[in-house]
Amino acid sequence: MTAGDLLLRRVIGLTCEDLRGPELIGRIAELVAQAVDADVCFVHVVDRDAGELVLAGATSGFEHLAGAIRLRIGDGVAGWVAEHGEPVLVRDKWTDPRYRYIPALRGEEFNSMLSVPLPRSRGRVVGVMNVHSRLPDRFHPEDVERLADVAGLVAGIVETAVLYDRLAIREEQLARFAARTIELQELDRRRIAGDIHDGISQRLVSAWYHLRAAGDLARGHPVAGELAATEALLSEALDEARHAIAGLRPAVLDDLGLSAGLRSLARSVPGVRVELDIDGCELAPHVQTAIYRITQEALQNVQKHAAASVVRVKLRCRGRDFEPGRDFELTVTDDGIGFDTGAAAKATSYGLAGMHERTLLLGARLDLRSFPGRGTIVRVVLAPYDDL
Ligand SMILES: Nc1ncnc2c1ncn2[C@@H]1O[C@H](COP(=O)(O)OP(=O)(O)OP(=O)(O)O)[C@@H](O)[C@H]1O
């Protein structure tokens, strides 16, 4: 086996390990440096938007500079290679006009270098790999060949690592957006609850007192019956307002957490036995709120439409492939009459649509299955390998 083949094999071997980003690229840099007997190796990736090369990984001693060193495309030896897509062998750095001294990369310690493009399809260059030696005139055409052989493979790995990082950043941004949106929704609900409590409820209470007083005065008078009926109606309106406030502002969630929140929801479904099977989950507050709201709507639907005798609420956070603190699976299963999920959407109903929206916001999936005469399953899953 040639030295080039061995290098390729080792690099391929590395890709099978569970390494990511700068760490993986750093390990590749070590292998490359060893293979051509270089002192250091730097792997730069192209940032097209900025028109720059960014250090993505390096041999040990420089690994902390990943992401921190930027070179303009066209500038320096690496910039020239990125622009022209051709390797450059520099026997003596100090006489090559393209060379730029970068203090953090300790250019003064090295005298010769070799720089190869990391090529992708259609002549595109995704990065540049540089090796440096303390010795002058250390690298030769066969080293160029050896690096060029491995460059295609490294290009694929580097591109995947960059895409992976971008995806991770996107995911983080999305999670922050979801958290903020859910937080704003909750703030809005609290404001509405506050308005009902301080406005409508207070006035209903005052009106109720006045009516009672009028009822006392009118005892025996023909209008007394009407006054009593109005009083009863007002009392019902007050109950409904209290109910709406309780639904709008789940204080229990803030004070006692998700498990207590779900237990309190379970108690709020009269006439149906609610069985709870809940993992103690350490989930982000906005995810807890979303799970609470989805369960609340699912249980309300069971109560309003299902004519069920039993409903089971199950929450799992420690599944196979689950990322702890992030992933979960919620199922609400009833044994009611079921319905046609395809025909259920009505212009006037918000419940299922709201569930869909909340699920989408979390990046989760909602699976709604209903079997006429046998019941309904609402399942919400956030997990990387879930294939509903
Ligand atoms: N568990 C269930 N069992 C039987 N039917 C259901 C169930 N869940 C939903 N449905 C049916 O799906 C329809 C749509 O549900 P959705 O929650 O969107 O609206 P809603 O409950 O009627 O009104 P809203 O939720 O806006 O107060 C319901 O009207 C009902 O016919």
Ligand SMILES: [Mg+2]
């Ligand atoms: Mg509903």
